[in-house]
Amino acid sequence: MAGKPVALILGDDAGIGQCVQTMGFRPIVADLPNHAMEMQRRLSPALVLVNLPNGDLTPRLLRRLSRSGTPLLLMQDEAGPIPGPEGPHPPLCVLKRPVSPGDLRAAVRIVLPLSSPDLPTHTDRTFGKRYLTEYAPLLDYSAKMQAIKEIVEQVADINTTILFRGESGVGKDLVARAVHAASSRADGPFIKVNCAALPGELLESELFGHEKGAFTGAYRRKLGKFEFANEGTIYLDEIGELPLALQAKLLHVVQDLQFSRIGGRELIRVDTRILASTNRNLEVALSHGEFREDLYYRLNVVEIHVPPLRERPEEIPVLASVFLDRFNREYHQNREFLPQTLTLLANCPWPGNVRELENFVRRFVVLGNAERSQQELEAALRTIKRTDSLASPSLAPPTADVTHGLREIARRAARDAERKALKEVLDRVHWNRVAASRILKVSYKTLLNKIVECGLSRKSPHESA
Ligand SMILES: Nc1ncnc2c1ncn2[C@@H]1O[C@H](COP(=O)(O)OP(=O)(O)O)[C@@H](O)[C@H]1O
Ligand SMILES: [Mg+2]
CATH class of the missing domain: 3.40.50.2300 (Response regulator)
Structure with missing residues (x-):
């Protein structure tokens, strides 16, 4: 010290x-x-x-x-x-x-202004290769993200909790991963838990694990995500959805990094860094008694607000070209946008933020239909302009039904595109799923999930895996 x-x-x-x-x-x-x-x-x-x-x-x-x-x-x-x-x-x-x-x-x-020699600085810190090559460049496309990058680098090695806030799809997960990659825990695990994905009891067991016989169906001991995150970082996504009973337990863990598995007595100590994110207004949840104030303050030691894409529109062309390169490589394509598409891209409000833009580009690469993509953007913009005719800037937030419409269009088209690509490849390799996963550059498990999600099945009864 x-x-x-x-x-x-x-x-x-x-x-x-x-x-x-x-x-x-x-x-x-x-x-x-x-x-x-x-x-x-x-x-x-x-x-x-x-x-x-x-x-x-x-x-x-x-x-x-x-x-x-x-x-x-x-x-x-x-x-x-x-x-x-x-x-x-x-x-x-x-x-x-x-x-x-x-x-x-x-x-x-x-x-103590930033320039003060008394304020601890981290300028002498060197970051890991992964952070520098994979994450730092992505946080450089606008002044707003550069400011976030600066905070990431400042807090990476201070073992404080961080609360990430912002709309869905803005890049909260990405920034959380960047914090982990920039920290000295980078070689340890980064464990993400979605607090909205499981009901209370299951979530408790997911986070803290359980002992054999702790409840009906607990046939063997199971370790929780907190244990897996030892010497690394745990990222609690959608923390605003955490049930109150679990909030109390989490508060203790945040305070002492100790807990016991469900049905167990042994106190388990973990060395992990806790990050959390929410797109919910937690202050409202506090006032409704749906979120504990003490936990809120514990988690909110540092707050990073990731702004929506419409507030950093200068990133749109850069992100679009980053995604275009990535998906061209991933799907072995060589697509280019029409020049007018690029202009339209920059003017769309992207209510689903970076995720929506990413899906749009993926769909464009997979379908390879430049005219159709162009029309899709034009249609989205026309609807927005019609419903939003009073708002002058074209980047004004769209109304709710348009938000929903564009997102739904994106989701459906992405799914269609994936389904088509998946089916083509599977047919080509006679449903050899190991081979298919290799060609599509996804894990075997992801491939199996995608097959189920897309409702695909092999017509011939003889499968080879
Ligand atoms: N600055 C960025 N550069 C490249 N990709 C990004 C960037 N921000 C977000 N993404 C991508 O957009 C998608 C949504 O980001 P994510 O971090 O999951 O958002 P959130 O957690 O806020 O919902 C992810 O696929 C992510 O990789
Ligand atoms: Mg997220």
């Missing part, structure tokens, strides 16, 4: 220490003003945080604390007038209690 800038906390720690620790400071708590003065002289802290009852912070004390010029953060019950130190005073910020980790981080950034 030596070498880290010290953050001196005067008064009640109340989680402040942990929060500033995640920012790279060494927290030192002093209960009494005299003790704090002493520490300030001896340790030259980069920052002093005062969390005393309102009346205890007297003008005299404030004057003494300010004397060395150390930036100050004051926590008060009511933001409002504070006993201002006379004369020149150091950077100072007042926060109203209760203080959320997000507020605290923001306030630290205000009193």
Whole structure:
């Protein structure tokens, strides 16, 4: 810990220490003003945080604390007038209690600007090859994503939880994977769990595992995803859908990284980094009592909001060409967009965000029908313009039925395209599914799932696998 800038906390720690620790400071708590003065002289802290009852912070004390010029953060019950130190005073910020980790981080950034030599930096950090080649370039196509990339690199190695927010399809998973790949856990597992995919009891067993005989049907011990994520990262997708009973259990795990399997007594410790994402408004869920406030604050130490694609339209042509290259390679094609298609692409609002754009390009490559793709975009735009004639910018958010329409068109066409390609290849290799999975560059398991999803079956009874 030596070498880290010290953050001196005067008064009640109340989680402040942990929060500033995640920012790279060494927290030192002093209960009494005299003790704090002493520490300030001896340790030259980069920052002093005062969390005393309102009346205890007297003008005299404030004057003494300010004397060395150390930036100050004051926590008060009511933001409002504070006993201002006379004369020149150091950077100072007042926060109203209760203080959320997000507020605290923001306030630290205000009193200690990024350029400050006292703010821990991670510029000397070298990232893994995978992060640099696979993820970093994808987060470079717009200023908004570059800002996210900067945060990713700053927090990669601070073991804090991160909450990813944003609409569906904007790239939350991608950014979460980037955090893992940029961290020193990159060689460990990245385990994703979709909290909306399973009902409560199953989800509990999925996350924490169960012992043999824990419930009917538990024939053998099963390890949970948290155990698999040991020495790696666990990513809890759609955390807003987590049932309340499980939220309580998760809160404990987030706090101590300890839990027991269902039906077990043994306490299992894991070393994992917890990331979570949601496209739900969690603040509304909090106010309806559907999401625990304590868990919210635990998860939301760092929040990364990934903006919708319509707010970063400069990425559309770049992403389209990235996807075009990728799918051309994947499907052994050599397709090109018509020039007018490129223009249209950039003007579509893409309510399904990057995922929708990706599917559109995949469909274009598989079907290879430039005119049809062009018409599809034109039709989508016409509908949007009709329903949205009052909104001037062509990128204004579309109305709900259009959103649904375009997404549904995309989904259906992608499925049709996949089905067609799948059937062609399977027929060609006489339903040798190992061979088919190799040609289609998907895993054997994925291929089997796709066959079921697309409702394909072999007519001849003799199958070879
Ligand atoms: N910046 C990007 N560059 C390339 N592909 C991206 C980018 N952002 C998202 N994608 C792709 O778009 C799809 C949806 O992204 P995902 O991270 O799953 O979104 P979310 O989790 O927000 O719903 C994925 O296939 C992802 O690989
Ligand atoms: Mg996701």
